[in-house]
Amino acid sequence: LAKTTQPISMDSYEGQEVNITCSHNNIATNDYITWYQQFPSQGPRFIIQGYKTKVTNEVASLFIPADRKSSTLSLPRVSLSDTAVYYCLVGGRPSGAGNMLTFGGGTRLMVKP
Amino acid sequence: SAVISQKPSRDICQRGTSLTIQCQVDSQVTMMFWYRQQPGQSLTLIATANQGSEATYESGFVIDKFPISRPNLTFSTLTVSNMSPEDSSIYLCSALPDRGRDGYTFGSGTRLTVV
Numbered sequence: 001l002a003k004t005t006q007p008i009s010m011d012s013y014e015g016q017e018v019n020i021t022c023s024h025n026n027i028a029t030n031d032y033i034t035w036y037q038q039f040p041s042q043g044p045r046f047i048i049q050g051y052k053t054k055v056t057n058e059v060a061s062l063f064i065p066a067d068r069k070s071s072t073l074s075l076p077r078v079s080l081s082d083t084a085v086y087y088c089l090v091g092g093r094p095s096g097a098g099n100m101l102t103f104g105g106g107t108r109l110m111v112k113p
Numbered sequence: 114s115a116v117i118s119q120k121p122s123r124d125i126c127q128r129g130t131s132l133t134i135q136c137q138v139d140s141q142v143t144m145m146f147w148y149r150q151q152p153g154q155s156l157t158l159i160a161t162a163n164q165g166s167e168a169t170y171e172s173g174f175v176i177d178k179f180p181i182s183r184p185n186l187t188f189s190t191l192t193v194s195n196m197s198p199e200d201s202s203i204y205l206c207s208a209l210p211d212r213g214r215d216g217y218t219f220g221s222g223t224r225l226t227v228v
Contacts (some may be wrong), residue, residue, distance in 0.1 A: 033143050043205050043219025044156070046114065089154070101146070101207070101217055102155040 004104040013111045017076040020107050022088030025069045033064060033071045036087045038106070044087060048073070053055045076097075083111045115210040117139045119220030126196055126227050133192045134223045141186035146207040147179070150222070156178035156205065162189050196227045 005023040024033065032051050035045035048055055050062040050071070061074040069087045075082055087106040116139045122153055126132050136145065145175045148156040160181055170180040182190045195202050206220045 005166070036216070039226075041222070043117075043221050045117075045219070046216035049216055102158065103148075105164075107157050 003097065006060055007021060008086050008105065009108040011112060012078055013112050014079055015037050015077050018082070018109060018111075019055075020051075020073045020075075020086055020088075020109070021070055022073070023070050024088070024090045024105075025092050027068050031060065031090045033067075033068075034089045034091070035060070035062065035071075035073045036083045036089065039088065043101075047086075062079045078109075078111045079110050080113065082109065084109060115142060115208055115218045117206060117208060117218055117220040119206055119223060121223055122221065123224040124168075124226070126225065128197050129146060129187070130196055130226055131192055131194045132225060133190050134204055134206070135178045136208075136220050138187045138208050138218075143186065143207040143211055145183065145189045146211050146217075147189075147191045148205045148207060149182060150203040150205060152203065159191070159204075163204050193225065196225075198227045201225055209219065 007017045014027040032049055035047045035049050038044040048057055048060045048062045050064050052064050052068060063072040085106040085108050087103050089101050089103060091101060115224045118137045120135055124132055138148045145160040149159055151226050158171050159174045159179055160168045162183040164182045164183045169222050170176060178194055180192045189206060191204060203222045203224050205222045207217050208215050
């Protein structure tokens with residue numbers, strides 16, 4: 001399973017765009033990149049998943065360069081409620097036993113008024 | 114996406130006793146997982162629980178300490194046995210829906226304090 005490296009923490013202000021970059025130099029060919037958000041006293045919540053190039057949904061965008069050794073989660077116009085820990089995970093879609101999620105340290109995002 | 118109901122949400126237990134945590138998924142899932150999370154820390158995988166087979170434990174976790182049941186495709190339990198204060202943590206279950214593209218779903222966690 002590929003190891004991921006993220007900044008430990010980031011600060012931002014309401015209305016700004018936040019970009020969190022994750023390094024995963026040992027990503028395998030069949031690995032997907034997935035980001036999760038976790039609020040205190042809650043389990044992680046799926047944000048977005050991608051394999052290459054760019055993926056966008058209603059809450060975020062995920063940018064993946066051609067070499068796939070890194071990825072960037074982009075949160076447009078953050079609000080105070082986006083204050084949370086964001087985890088980048090790398091792994092294949094499960095096709096049987098043994099393909100589970102390995103969590104790195106995560107990035108603690110603090111959005112200020 | 115699937116919804117997981119996890120209970121209890123929290124408990125305070127005496128050392129030497131056992132606690133069973135339950136997770137109910139609102140749809141059938143092949144794979145379920147159990148994690149432990151110390152406050153302010155990341156998640157550590159305890160084991161993978163597939164219906165119809167023995168759970169697979171990660172390094173540092175053993176079946177005698179953390180027995181897991183997976184009686185059907187919507188339910189799983191994790192028991193923390195013979196507890197000590199070092200077992201105080203948040204325990205979370207997770208599942209990957211067999212269909213859909215929204216990744217893994219997590220329960221809200223069980224905050225366990227052993228005194």
